[in-house]
Amino acid sequence: MHAWVLDGGFGTEHLRWTKCEIPVPAAGQILVRLHAVSVNYRDVLIVEGSYNPRLSMPRILGSDGAGEVIAVGPDVDRFRVGDRVIGCFMQKWADGPLTDTAARSTLGADRDGTFAQYVLLEQAGAVPLPEDWDYASAATLPCAALTAWNALISGECRPGKTVLLLGTGGVSIFGLQLAKAMGARVLLLSGQEHKRERAAQLGADATANYHTVPEWDRWVREQTEGQGADIVLEVGGAGTLERSLRAVRRGGYIALIGVLAGRGTIDPMPILMKAVRLQGIFVGSRKMFEDMLVFLQQHRLRPVIDRRFPLPELPAALEAMRRGIHFGKIVLDIIPGVPG
Ligand SMILES: NC(=O)c1ccc[n+]([C@@H]2O[C@H](COP(=O)([O-])OP(=O)(O)OC[C@H]3O[C@@H](n4cnc5c(N)ncnc54)[C@H](OP(=O)(O)O)[C@@H]3O)[C@@H](O)[C@H]2O)c1
Known part of the structure; x- marks a missing residue:
């Protein structure tokens, strides 16, 4: 697979569209083929080194993404191959108050994230994507x-x-x-x-x-x-x-x-x-995400997507975000099988 990896230092010069191994789901994990991801200001801060100066590298960036489950590890009972899912920003915050473990389980910083063709998620760190939601809209939800x-x-x-x-x-x-x-x-x-x-x-x-x-x-x-x-x-x-x-x-x-x-x-x-x-406020738990999805459905709310880029054009999307020219969200589309 191809992924945007930050390696060897901070700054866009260290951000590379790199060929990586497709990860294999361990017990309780699911492998998701991503269809769309979205950019947050956090990603700009991570690349410039001001979010976490001790970020472990190499690291696949990106916290938000939606796609379909293509493989499941042992003991997975919440999802099946073919299910459409959205990843949670924190992989280990299902419910209740924020814990140290939850705060250290963020995608795209503590563990490899979504600016890739595939992402590994905890089964407890994903929510089902409602049928009438497209991947691009769903990909805007996990963080902002x-x-x-x-x-x-x-x-x-x-x-x-x-x-x-x-x-x-x-x-x-x-x-x-x-x-x-x-x-x-x-x-x-x-x-x-x-x-x-x-x-x-x-x-x-x-x-x-x-x-x-x-x-x-x-x-x-x-x-x-x-x-x-x-x-x-x-x-x-x-x-x-x-x-x-x-x-x-x-x-x-x-x-x-x-x-x-x-x-x-x-x-x-x-x-x-x-x-x-x-x-x-530090994003939210999976329970909050589920409650929010119900509310969004009840009120027929859909995100405002300002512009879309293909995933290989991540640096242009980050630059648009850094300059603040957008209104609402910026989405990156992933065309299956096309590394770009
Ligand atoms: N704590 C958390 O869990 C959490 C979660 C998400 C985001 N964040 C943080 O929240 C902030 C916003 O994130 P985001 O993803 O929504 O960012 P964003 O999409 O990049 O929003 C940027 C917009 O904020 C406005 N802005 C910039 N400087 C401003 C200022 N001095 N005063 C008022 N408005 C200003 C501008 O809007 P106009 O062009 O309309 O002025 C700009 O377009 C970031 O610092 C991000 O790191 C934190």
């Missing part, structure tokens, strides 16, 4: 969608709540679709005018441009009768957290998700003075 879902469920999103979203990448656009379906009001920030329009078409109740409205915390308070947002999906990190703390209402909830606007130090004072609930 589940993160948004986990954040909104943990923030008790429901009618009457106002949710603030930063940007229009994978997590935020899933956040928009899910929060609207949960009955919440959504405020969304984007640095690009045409993306604000698209977000409004998808149901965002009010949008602002964080370039032209740099004091967007004030804008959020204006939109909420001076109270602030109930829930913030914080994908910016230290670069935006201070302002998010000003934009959230007293006793509100901030899901700490990403680092798009950088890392750094934060002042804890506003967190305690406003009694804000600050919750780190």
Whole structure:
């Protein structure tokens, strides 16, 4: 098979489309022929070396993918050859709270991932793909969608709540679709005018441009009768957290998700003075994934796929993501038998 392997160092120059052995499933594992995978900002961070500077190499990258089971190891009883499945971001987080074992079982970092023609999954680390879902749509779900879902469920999103979203990448656009379906009001920030329009078409109740409205915390308070947002999906990190703390209402909830606007130090004072609930979110469990799939089906929600590339063009997809020109998700298609 062919796979995108990071080897010998960080940087795109160390990312190679390489011929590898097709793995053989051991007890409790399934071998999946992938049809589509999707890119996350995490993949950009992994390649540049800032996600995990001690990443074990060689490593096949990629956390998200959907395909069909083509072989099963001994003791596999959840899946059969021919089943259509989606891999879970964490191979060892079935349910309950996050554990060390689960956090160290991520595809594309702790173990070989999905930017390949085949991937080995734990049978407990996959979910069945609903019949009416195509592979490309399914491949967008494991990281970005589940993160948004986990954040909104943990923030008790429901009618009457106002949710603030930063940007229009994978997590935020899933956040928009899910929060609207949960009955919440959504405020969304984007640095690009045409993306604000698209977000409004998808149901965002009010949008602002964080370039032209740099004091967007004030804008959020204006939109909420001076109270602030109930829930913030914080994908910016230290670069935006201070302002998010000003934009959230007293006793509100901030899901700490990403680092798009950088890392750094934060002042804890506003967190305690406003009694804000600050919750780190690390994707989600298989049970959360299953619950989310039921919700997506009930509400007939489908992901927003901005653009698609063939898998051999991964570097172009990563560059598009790094430049932030997309809206929603970027998918890579895998044509069976074609190494590219
Ligand atoms: N904790 C977890 O489990 C988890 C899971 C998934 C993702 N993440 C993290 O969450 C972040 C988002 O991931 P993603 O995959 O959704 O990324 P993405 O698709 O690459 O989203 C990028 C978008 O974010 C917006 N953005 C960039 N800088 C911004 C800033 N300073 N302020 C506000 N918005 C900004 C831009 O949207 P506009 O062009 O509209 O401005 C950009 O297009 C990343 O840091 C990622 O590593 C964490």
